[in-house]
Amino acid sequence: MTRGRRQAPVSKKISESAVRRLSLYLRTLEELDRAGQEMVSSEQLAAKSATTAAQVRKDLSLFGSFGKRGFGYTVEELGRALRDILGLTQPWRVALIGAGRIGSALFEYRGLTHRGFQIVAVFDCDPSKIGRKWGDSMIRDVAELERVVGDLDIQIAILAVPVEAVQGVMDQASRAGVRGVLNFAPRRLKVPAGVTVKDVNLVIELESLTFALSQGV
Amino acid sequence: MTRGRRQAPVSKKISESAVRRLSLYLRTLEELDRAGQEMVSSEQLAAKSATTAAQVRKDLSLFGSFGKRGFGYTVEELGRALRDILGLTQPWRVALIGAGRIGSALFEYRGLTHRGFQIVAVFDCDPSKIGRKWGDSMIRDVAELERVVGDLDIQIAILAVPVEAVQGVMDQASRAGVRGVLNFAPRRLKVPAGVTVKDVNLVIELESLTFALSQGV
DNA sequence: TTGTGTGAATCCCTTCACAGCG
DNA sequence: CGCTGTGAAGGGATTCACACAA
Numbered sequence: 001m002t003r004g005r006r007q008a009p010v011s012k013k014i015s016e017s018a019v020r021r022l023s024l025y026l027r028t029l030e031e032l033d034r035a036g037q038e039m040v041s042s043e044q045l046a047a048k049s050a051t052t053a054a055q056v057r058k059d060l061s062l063f064g065s066f067g068k069r070g071f072g073y074t075v076e077e078l079g080r081a082l083r084d085i086l087g088l089t090q091p092w093r094v095a096l097i098g099a100g101r102i103g104s105a106l107f108e109y110r111g112l113t114h115r116g117f118q119i120v121a122v123f124d125c126d127p128s129k130i131g132r133k134w135g136d137s138m139i140r141d142v143a144e145l146e147r148v149v150g151d152l153d154i155q156i157a158i159l160a161v162p163v164e165a166v167q168g169v170m171d172q173a174s175r176a177g178v179r180g181v182l183n184f185a186p187r188r189l190k191v192p193a194g195v196t197v198k199d200v201n202l203v204i205e206l207e208s209l210t211f212a213l214s215q216g217v
Numbered sequence: 218m219t220r221g222r223r224q225a226p227v228s229k230k231i232s233e234s235a236v237r238r239l240s241l242y243l244r245t246l247e248e249l250d251r252a253g254q255e256m257v258s259s260e261q262l263a264a265k266s267a268t269t270a271a272q273v274r275k276d277l278s279l280f281g282s283f284g285k286r287g288f289g290y291t292v293e294e295l296g297r298a299l300r301d302i303l304g305l306t307q308p309w310r311v312a313l314i315g316a317g318r319i320g321s322a323l324f325e326y327r328g329l330t331h332r333g334f335q336i337v338a339v340f341d342c343d344p345s346k347i348g349r350k351w352g353d354s355m356i357r358d359v360a361e362l363e364r365v366v367g368d369l370d371i372q373i374a375i376l377a378v379p380v381e382a383v384q385g386v387m388d389q390a391s392r393a394g395v396r397g398v399l400n401f402a403p404r405r406l407k408v409p410a411g412v413t414v415k416d417v418n419l420v421i422e423l424e425s426l427t428f429a430l431s432q433g434v
Numbered sequence: 435t436t437g438t439g440t441g442a443a444t445c446c447c448t449t450c451a452c453a454g455c456g
Numbered sequence: 457c458g459c460t461g462t463g464a465a466g467g468g469a470t471t472c473a474c475a476c477a478a
Contacts, residue, residue, distance in 0.1 A: 014432075015447070016425065023424040027403065041459065050405050053459090054449055061461055069455045069460045086424050087431030101322035106419075108318045111403065115420055156426065179433070180426040182419075186244060186328065188267045196429040198422045202323075202399070203332055205415045207240040207303045208233065209373065209397040212413040214304030215231075216396070232469070258437065270437090271471055278439055286477045287436040 018059050022082055024049045025056065029079040041072040091116040093153055095178070097169055098160035099124040099132075099139050102184055106158060107134055120152050125165070142169065149176035156180040163187050235276050239299055241266045242273065246296040258289040308333040310370055312395070314386055315377035316341040316349075316356050319401055323375060324351055337369050342382070359386065366393035373397040380404050 028048040032040055042053040042060075049056070060066055060073075066081050067073045083089055094112075096103055096119045106112070107119060122134050123142040130141050140148060148154070157178045161169050166185035173181065174195050181197045183189055186204075189197050245265040249257055259270040259277075266273070277283055283298050284290045300306060311329075313320055313336045323329070324336060339351050340359040347358050357365060365371070374395045378386050383402035390398065391412050398414045400406055403421075406414050 013446095014428075017447080019425045019428045020421055022428075023421045024405075026424075027420075043459085048405075052449075054451095055447095057459090057461060058448075065461060067460050070458045071456075072459065085428070087427035088424065092423075092427060101325045105318035105322040109419070111420055112423070115423075117423055155430065156423075180430050182422055182426060188241075188265075194433065196426060196433075198426050200417065200419065200422055202326070202417065203244075203328055204237050204240045205399055205417055206309075206329070206332075206334055206373075207243075207305065208236045209399060209413055209415050210304035210309060211231075211236045211239075211302070213372065213397050216411070216413075230468095234469080260437080269471075271473095272469095274437090274439060275470075282439065284438050286438045288478070289437065 012062065014062060018062065019086070021049065021051060021055070021059055022086060024051075025059070026079060026082040026086065029075050029082065032075050033079060038075055039072045040075050040078070042067070045073070088116055091118050092156050093118055093120045094156045094158060095119070095121045095123065095145070095149060095152075095154045095173075096158050096160065097123045097142060097145070097173070098158075098162075098184075099126075099129050099134065100160065102160040103158075104134075106160060117156070119158075120154060121148050123148075142172070145169075145172050146176040149173070149178060154178060156182070158182045158184070160184045229279065231279060235279065236303070238266065238268060238272070238276055239303060241268075242276070243296060243299040243303065246292050246299065249292050250296060255292055256289045257292050257295070259284070262290070305333055308335055309373050310335055310337045311373045311375060312336070312338045312340065312362070312366060312369075312371045312390075313375050313377065314340045314359060314362070314390070315375075315379075315401075316343075316346050316351065317377065319377040320375075321351075323377060334373070336375075337371060338365050340365075359389070362386075362389050363393040366390070366395060371395065373399070375399045375401070377401045 025045055028045055029040070042056040046053045046056045063085050064081070066078050094117050096107060099122055103122070107122065112119065120137070122137060122139050123145055124130060124139050125142045129139050132139050155178065157173045159166055159169055159181060163185045166183065166187055167189060170181065170189045170191060174192050179195055181189070181191070181195065183197055183199050186201050191197055242262055245262055246257070259273040263270045263273045280302050281298070283295050311334050313324060316339055320339070324339065329336065339354060339356050340362055341347060341356050342359045346356050349356050372395065374390045376383055376386060376398060380402045383400065383404055384406060387398065387406045387408060391409050396412055398406070398408070398412065400414055400416050403418050408414055
C-alpha cells in the first residue's frame, strides 16, 4: 500500500541523464493535466518526451512503482511523485548575481517563478546599478552577498556575471552557504564539496550544432 | 606527415558528450594560448577541462593523432585541429528570432561574435518592435523569414520566442532552409530530417540542481 | 625517459523480453 | 487481457595499461 514513496533512503547512484528525463516527463504530465487527461501509459509518455516506453518505466522504477499494471499511470499522482523526487515540493529561494543583460532576462522570465524558483535578491558590483529597483527588490552590492544569503535563507545562486569575475563570486557564494549554482559564465568553477554546479554554456551548444552541420556535409 | 587531418571520411558515430568535451578543450587551449603556453599534455588539458587524461587522448584519437609522443600537444596546432573538427573555420550566419528579453541578451552577448557566430538578422512578430534598430540592422517581421534566410544565406536560427509560438516558427525556419537550431523554448520541436536542434532549457538545469540538493539531505 | 595512441577490460546506460499483477 | 516492473542482454562510453615513438 505504501509503495513508491520517495526515493530510496539507500541512495543508488542516479544518472544525470535520467534526472533530466524525469524533468521532461514532468513537463509532459503538466501538459496532459492541463488537457484534462487522467491516465497515461509509458508508451504515450515516452512519445511525448522523445524517448522509449522501456526507458520511462526504467527511470521511474529507480524511485518506486507508480503505475497500475494493465492501466498506466495517474497523471496527477505521477506528477506529484516526480515533483517530490525532483525536490520541488518546497519553493526554492534564489539569488541572482549579475544584473546585466542575461540577469535581466532571467529576472523577467516567468517560467522560473511558476515552477517554484523565487528570485529573492539581485546583486551586482556596478555602483551605477546598485540601489536601482528591479520589481519589488533593490539591486544590492555583491559585497553584501554573504550576509544576505544567510538572512534570506538562500539556497541557490544564479551566476550571470562576466567570466573574469565568476570564480571570485562563486567563492563568496559558497562561503555564504549557497548549495547549488547555475553558472552562465563559460568557465569550470572550483567549488568545495557539497556544492553542486550546473553550467549553461551557449557556445558549447552552438559548437555541437556546427559540428553536426559540418559532419552532415 | 599528413596524419591527423580532419575527421575520418568514413564517419564513425561520435557521441554528443565527446563533442561537448572537444568544445571545452578548445576553450582551455585558447586560455593557454593567451597565457603564452606552447605545449600541453593530455594530463594538463584534462585537469583544466574537468576530465581525465585518458579521456582527452581517446576523444582526440577519434579524429586523428595530433600529439608528439613524449612531449604533448602544440597548443596552437591542436586548437586549429579542434576548430576544424567542430566546423569553426568558417563564420556562421545566424538568424535571431524573437526580440524579447532573451533575444536582446543574446544579441548583446559578445561571446557569440567572437567565436564566429554572426547574427545577421533579427525577427519578431510584434508590430511595435518591427522596424526598430538593433545595432546595425532592423528588426524584421517574422513573415519575411523565408525570404531573408535565403537572401542572407543563413544556416542557423536561434529561437527565443514564447513556447506557444515556437513550433510554428520552427516550421517556417525549416521550410526556409535553416539547418541548425538553438531552441530556448521549453518544448521538444518536431523537425524534418536533416535539421539539427539543440535545446537550452533552464528549468531542466534548475530541476536537476534541486534533485541533487534534495538527495544530499 | 616521457607522454601519446590504442586495444582490452570495465562500467554504466539502454533495450529487450517476459513474469506478474490488476 | 493490457501494461507495468524488472532481471538479463546488449551496446556504448570510460578507464586501464602498455607498446611505441620522439
